[in-house]
Amino acid sequence: MTYESDLLRLLEERGHLHQITDAGALDALAAKQVITGYVGFDPTAPSLHIGNLASIMLLKRLQQAGHCPIVIMGGGTARVGDPSGRDETRQLMTDERLAANIAGIRGSFERILRFDDSETGALLINNDDWLSKLGYIExxxxxxxxxxxNRMLTFDSVKLRLDREQPLSFLEFNYMIMQAYDFLVLARDYGCQLQLGGSDQWGNIVNGIELNRRIDQREVYGVTAPLITRADGAKMGKSVDGAIWLNEDALPAYDFWQYWRNTDDRDVGKFLRLFTDIPLDEIARLEKLEGAEINDAKVVLANAVTAMVRGADAAKAAEGTAATTFAGGGAGEELPTLSVGPEGMRIGAVLTQIGFTASNGEAKRKIAEGAVKLDGEAVTDPGALVAVADGASVKLSLGKKKHGILNR
Known part of the structure; x- marks a missing residue:
């Protein structure tokens, strides 16, 4: 289908489109007027991760196309927990924890979206404002x-749990009703006409569309983005060491930058389209690079995403650290550091405390594999004592990608 609206053309060109409800009607509406659309984020942690970044980019594209984005903080829905894609019941959180998580998450949106009083300025709203006021009988x-x-049992989020004979609480079963009610409130109070989200949210989005139609006879729309996976099949947002967090206090800028720098060659073009504003013709050039030159494209990707999420200074510092560490053989300022004290520390404890291994047992395995080096020299003794002279430092490496600084 050839789209007339800047919105759907932009989403398609950048690889964000998976499913659309009534594409023709939404395209015509977006071509003739400013529309308001939203994405919901449940504050289950004090930081979002790059799996969430795909949804934030939907809002960014919405704003870039001349429309108004709404960020819904799920202070209400997070009290219940979305069963979509989950094998077990989500742990319930206190009011204090929810408030702290929302405060931690807010900064990510403020860096990526434009919040102002204009017609297309982003809004951040907490659905607890209306969900907590709902009476049960009401x-x-x-x-x-x-x-x-009957229909609720057909949704993947429910079927998956039941097919696996895993418990689905009545609390979670109500999540889709709460999310549908969000769309009803947003349509009534904010004129919101569009909900966007990941492909796993399709059922929840359709519920909200139907609820608006049945109660208020209002036509609203939904758009989902494809599930983003890496070329190796792994789900976007995770690494072997855990989630790639957006917040600096959850993951240092250098590690964030390095994740993108280590992108698989096959993913470079896709990630440049999805997660940067680099022009498409330049992306086409970059993704055609071969051999060692593709690394230049990866640096462009890492710099662009890090600058957007963490700021230009963070991107520049991370790139400088990488250049010093890998090209010059030195130790960049952004690398993680650990003090081993005047008495020194065993190498296994060093690897675990600096966060390179999860346990001393894993540290021993890495040493046996020859993956651990101090100032470029392989460590072969798992009981080796690491001592650093006063005022000096030692570079610790685990494999080719993990580096840190040890001092006294």
């Missing part, structure tokens, strides 16, 4: 009749 009476158990 919800059952006004919203309950528009949902059938």
């Amino acid at each position: 919800l059952l009476r006004d919203v309950g009749p528009h949902f059938t158990i």
Whole structure:
């Protein structure tokens, strides 16, 4: 389909489109007027990770195309937990923890989206503002009749858990009703006409569209983005060491930058389209690079994403650290550091405390594999004592990608 609106053309060109409800009607609406769209984020941690970045980019593209994005903080829905893609019930959080998580997450949106009083300025809203005020009888009476158990049982988020004979609590079963009610409130109070999200949210989005149609006879729309996986099949947002967090206090800028720098050659073009504003013709040039030259494209990717998420200074410092560490053989200022004390520290404890290994047992295996080096020299003794002279430093390396600085 050839789209007329800047919005759907931009989403398609950048690789963000997977499913659309009534694409023709949404395209015509977006071509003639400013529309308001939203994505919901449940604050289950004090930082989002790069799996969430794909959804934030949907809002960024919405704003770039001349429309108004709404960030919904799920202070209400997070009290229940989204069963989508999960094998077990989410742990319930206190009000204090939810408030702290929302405060930690807010900065990521403020760096990536434009918040102002203009027609297309982003809004950040907490759905607890209306969900916590709902009476149970009121919800059952006004919203309950528009949902059938038969249909709810067909959604993947429910079927997957039941097929695996894993418990799905009544609490979680209500999540899709709460999310649909969000869309109803946003349409009524903010004129919101569009919900965006990942492909796993399709069922929840359709529920909200149908609830608007049945209660208010209002036409609203939904767009989902494809599930983003790496060329090796791994889900975007994770590494062997855990989530790639957006916040600096959860993951140093150098490690964030390095994740993108280590992108598989096959993913470079896709990630440049999805996660940067680099022009498409330049991306086409970069993704055609071969051999060692593809590393130049990876540096462009790492710099662009890090600058957007962490700021230009963080990107510049991370690139400088990488250049010093890998090209010059030195020790960049952004590398993680650990003090071994005047008495020194055993190498296994060093690797674990600096965060390179999860346990001393793993540290021993890495040493046996020959993957551990101090100032470029392989460490072969798992019981070796690492001592650093006063005022000096030692470079610790685990494999080719993990480097740190040891001092006294």
